[in-house]
Amino acid sequence: MDQITSSQDYDTDGATAYGGDSTATNDLNNLDFLVGLSICQDYDYSSEIPDECLALIFQLLSSGDRKRCSLVCRRWLTVEGQSRHRLALNAAAEVSAHLPSIFTRFESITKLTIRCDRKSVSINDDALTLISLRCRNLTRFKIRGCSEISERGMNSLANNCESLRKFSCGSCSFGAEGMNALLNNCSSLEELSVKRLRGMKDSFAAEPIGLGTAASSLKSIVLEELYNGQCFGPLNYWVEKFENFEDTSVFWGLG
Structure with a gap:
């Protein structure tokens, strides 16, 4: 629109905008x-x-x-993505191809939930490794129904996300090695919740699970519906030894 600088530039041909x-x-x-x-x-x-x-x-x-709001314009899309700290992600295998673009947009995530439906194939170790590399500042991680993630993926998570303070898993297939990797590397871990961990079916072959370097920071342990939950037996010793545990937060539901 051309700039109007004076009343001479504005000509209504004898009529006003309101007919006066x-x-x-x-x-x-x-x-x-x-x-x-x-x-x-x-x-x-x-x-x-x-x-x-x-x-x-x-x-x-x-x-x-x-x-x-993220749909308003490119700037709002960028700012909204960069300022988001919490994300819940569908963890079906098809999502793997989109992970690089997802975590390019959401680069400041500190709290992440990944969940896969029982009827779907979940993301695998390579996908979890990529997530852990792109989200090194994670403080809270929740994983549900990811049956394709094994000890290798958990090792990557433990090595790349050492600042984890809260970890929760349910209906996953990794075992004692993955749990020990987490407890040995995440020295700031405060809350641990494990439910239906299916990777320890052989109680004789499975290694015992101890607190590792997380012994001095853990305050809450919840274990429910475990397969061969006796592998977590050594934790009982540490729970009784360290005073930082809150009595009401420790629940043993060993199967």
């Missing part, structure tokens, strides 16, 4: 109205908000509202 008398005063009033309307329609006032402030606004919104 064509006077110099009305012309100028109409000019101010039209120019103001043009500014309101064309100017993006949100561009004056710094990225840091925009990120704080997004953090006050619900997950659904954040998703809708």
